[in-house]
Amino acid sequence: MSYVIGVTQEESVPKAPLREIPPIARQFHVWRLIGAAVTLLIAGSIILSLSQNEALNWPVIQEFMFQERVVAGLRLTLELTVISMIGALILATIIANMRLSPNVVLRSISWAFVWFFRGIPLLVLLVLMFNVSLLYPEVSVGLPGQTPIWSASSGDLLNPFWAAVVAFVLHQSAYTSEVIRTSIRAVPKGQIEAAESLGMTHLRTLQRIVLPQALRIAIPPIANDAINLLKATSLVAFIAVSDLLYSVQQIYASNYQIVPLLVVAALWYLIIVSIMSVGQWALERRFGRGTARLGTTVKAAGGKNR
Amino acid sequence: MTVIEARSISKQFHHHTVLDNVSLSVAKGETVCLLGPSGAGKSTLLRCLNLLEPLEAGAVFLEGELLGFREQHGKLYALSKRKIARQRQHIGMVFQHFNLFPHMTVLENVIEAPVGVLKQSKLEAKRHATELLDLVGLSDKAHAYPASLSGGQQQRVAIARSLAMRPKVMLFDEPTSALDPELVSEVLEAMKKLALEGMTMVVVTHEMGFAREVADRVVFMADGAVVEEGPAREMLTNPKVDRTKDFLARVL
Numbered sequence: 001m002s003y004v005i006g007v008t009q010e011e012s013v014p015k016a017p018l019r020e021i022p023p024i025a026r027q028f029h030v031w032r033l034i035g036a037a038v039t040l041l042i043a044g045s046i047i048l049s050l051s052q053n054e055a056l057n058w059p060v061i062q063e064f065m066f067q068e069r070v071v072a073g074l075r076l077t078l079e080l081t082v083i084s085m086i087g088a089l090i091l092a093t094i095i096a097n098m099r100l101s102p103n104v105v106l107r108s109i110s111w112a113f114v115w116f117f118r119g120i121p122l123l124v125l126l127v128l129m130f131n132v133s134l135l136y137p138e139v140s141v142g143l144p145g146q147t148p149i150w151s152a153s154s155g156d157l158l159n160p161f162w163a164a165v166v167a168f169v170l171h172q173s174a175y176t177s178e179v180i181r182t183s184i185r186a187v188p189k190g191q192i193e194a195a196e197s198l199g200m201t202h203l204r205t206l207q208r209i210v211l212p213q214a215l216r217i218a219i220p221p222i223a224n225d226a227i228n229l230l231k232a233t234s235l236v237a238f239i240a241v242s243d244l245l246y247s248v249q250q251i252y253a254s255n256y257q258i259v260p261l262l263v264v265a266a267l268w269y270l271i272i273v274s275i276m277s278v279g280q281w282a283l284e285r286r287f288g289r290g291t292a293r294l295g296t297t298v299k300a301a302g303g304k305n306r
Numbered sequence: 307m308t309v310i311e312a313r314s315i316s317k318q319f320h321h322h323t324v325l326d327n328v329s330l331s332v333a334k335g336e337t338v339c340l341l342g343p344s345g346a347g348k349s350t351l352l353r354c355l356n357l358l359e360p361l362e363a364g365a366v367f368l369e370g371e372l373l374g375f376r377e378q379h380g381k382l383y384a385l386s387k388r389k390i391a392r393q394r395q396h397i398g399m400v401f402q403h404f405n406l407f408p409h410m411t412v413l414e415n416v417i418e419a420p421v422g423v424l425k426q427s428k429l430e431a432k433r434h435a436t437e438l439l440d441l442v443g444l445s446d447k448a449h450a451y452p453a454s455l456s457g458g459q460q461q462r463v464a465i466a467r468s469l470a471m472r473p474k475v476m477l478f479d480e481p482t483s484a485l486d487p488e489l490v491s492e493v494l495e496a497m498k499k500l501a502l503e504g505m506t507m508v509v510v511t512h513e514m515g516f517a518r519e520v521a522d523r524v525v526f527m528a529d530g531a532v533v534e535e536g537p538a539r540e541m542l543t544n545p546k547v548d549r550t551k552d553f554l555a556r557v558l
Contacts (some may be wrong), residue, residue, distance in 0.1 A: 194405035194464075197356055198419035198471060199395030202387050208422060212409050290408045290451035 060260040064251065065267070073247030074268055076161075080233045080243060084165050085226050088172035095177035100184060110177070117174035123235055125171055129163040130239040160241045168229060176225050183218035184210060216287040223280035227273050234265075244268055307334045308370075309506045310397070310475045315354055315364030317347075324350045326530045327364070330508075332475065337507040339517040339538065342527035343553060348510040351527070352477050355508065356397050357390055368396060369474065395423060398468030398476040402484050404460040406452040406467070412439065413448040416467045424471065431470070438466040442496045458489030462496050469500075476500065478509040494520075514558055518542050526550045 050056060064070055098110035117125070128135075133154040140148035158166065187210050195205040234245040242250070248261040310332050317325040325347045332338050340348040353359040355366055357374045365382070366373040373393050375382040385393075407415050416435040420426045426434075439445045442462035452460055461481055468476060478497065482490040494516050501507055501520050511517060517524055521538040526545070534547045542558075545551045 188405075190401060190403055190405040191407065193358055194399075194401065194407070196391065197358065197394060197397070197399035198467070199391050199393075199423045200419060201391045201423075204422055208418065209407055216409070287409070290410065290453055 055259050056263065057257065057260045060257050061263050061267070064248075064257075064261060064264045067251070069242075069247045069251060070244070070264060070268075073242055073244040076242060077230070077233050077244040078272070080161070080164060080168070080236065080241075081226070081230045084168035084172060084233070085229055087165065087169035088176055088225075088229075089222075091169060091173035092176035092180050095173060096180035096184060099177065099181050114174045114177060117170045122167070122171050122232055123238065126164060126167040126235055127238060129158070129167040130160060132158060132163065160236070160239045164233070164236045164239065164241055168233065172225060172229055176222060179218050179221045179225070180214070183214040186217050187213045212287065216284075216291070219280065219283050219287060223276065223283070227276055230272060230276070231269060234269075308332065309334050309336075309368070310355055310508070311367045312351065312355060313365050313367065315351075315361050315366065317350060317354065317359065317362050324530050325354065328527075328530070328532055329364075330355075330525065330532070332506055332508055334506055335504045336522045337501045337505075337509065337520055338523045338525060339521040340508065340510045340525050340527060341512075341514075341517060341553070342533070345529075346527040347530040348527050349479050352479050352508060352510050356394060356399050356477055358399075368393065391423075395419075395471055396474045398471060398473035400461070400464050400468055400476065400478045400481050402480040404452075404457070404464045404484075406460055406464055408452050411449050411451055412444065412455070412463050415452070415463060416470050419467070420470050435466070435470055438469050439463075441469075441499065442466050443492070456489055457485045458492045461485065461493045465493075465496055465500070475506040475508065478507065478511070480510050480512070482511070482513060512557065514542065514554075526553070528553070 095110045095113055098106040099114075101107055101110075136154050138151055139154050139157060140151035142148035142150070191209055191213065192205055195209045200208070233243055236243050237246040237249060240246065245265050248265045252258045252261040308331050312328060312330045314327045314329050315325055316323070316327055328347070328351055330338070330351065340351065342348055350359055354361055357366070361374075365375065371393070372382075374385055374390055376385060377383075406412075407418065410418065413432065413435055416438060417426075417428065417431040420431040420434065421428055436445060436448070439448055442465055444459060444462055444466070447455060447459060447463070452463065455463065465476075465481075481497070482493050485493065490513070494513060497507070497509070497516070498520050509516075509521070517538055523535060524538045524541045525535040526533045526541070526547075526549075528549050534541065534545060534550045541550070542554065545554055
């Protein structure tokens, strides 16, 4: 009987001898240690060779870090990034809401917008915007077939800086609208129902309930987008806008210190990206209120309740 | 006086009839429990009362006022979203999954609509919120975030949040179904208190004890229609229709 249901008879179970059980020994992962050693060796030799390389020329790097033209280029890079990102966020929010609309026209047009501006290379778009006057030599406002109320040549309207802004806004909003769209959809339907049952209007629900929760989800990818955009602005060198990269190019064209000046540009980009990462961390903390993982819940609840 | 009334409402989901010519009328101060097997249309009926579900036929009235539509030339035309939002202010709703706003503290959850919709001053809203949190026994959690509360506590906050709008009627959609068994009674206690204070309530529930003890009237639904209704005690102990007898025999 005991055999059939798989129960061994008591006398056949071997008893462990009564003694103290030793602690579990620490495991050594030999290949992991070898891997670490090799990686350290490679990284060390690269750093060593860089520090001894004469062509890197640290004094020159130091000299040009805060040189007037470099700083002016840096300022322009920052302006370009900030203006384009703000424009892209506004346009992206509109596009995202259009894509979530029940109306088929709004949905199709916003889909086509994303399809088009995500599909063409940024550099192509940039050069195209720079040459937009070939496509539309003149911009006029007025009713079709009548004398325009106002008109101007597109070359005057869109100097290279603003042509670049337009290109970046179009390109970036196509990407960011997808982030915003998915983040809005990630907010549970019950949140909207709760807000509506309290008599909140559609706009108020979006503002107070949906967007704050969607932003928490959207911040990491949007920060990513912003960092990408900062570096992508270096493409304006192609249309002779004197941003950070174009400025150092101008300088090394006359003094031939190519590598040190590229290092100057690289260092500045690294510094700005680092600052942006800190900003991302702060925003994540701000919008993460109420999520237990960040520990803000504990703080807000106070010692008394814990 | 009738506070909320559904008059012959019907609704379909993909050619499947969810509500078939259902009428329900709730008087001021009355507590009505909607009972019945799952899929009977109890929750859908409740959500129709709050216009969260669009109707296909019939109408809902709040104190005699037609909800969601205006009548013109013998037809009903849908009201603007803004007007519907205004009508909803008077109907409180408590959900199965609480649906507290996770990015706001308990106090912020409760004062959000009074400040944002009713345009009360923050001070006034906070005073009222403190009273309500006291009523549901959570005054010490005012500054906690929902994630740090138990399910029962969250549901009690949700009740306080609805009450903050001073609704004419409160709808409860299976308020204890998502709770651990030991947390059910604290929510039911809060609801009982509310019923005793004279709040008009419509409750979809599977808690027969609550229905027997607190409800004035019980409505039994099956397959999208009202099968039987009557005073709570009488109907729960002495049902007349076989369908009701079967159901009660299985759940009691």
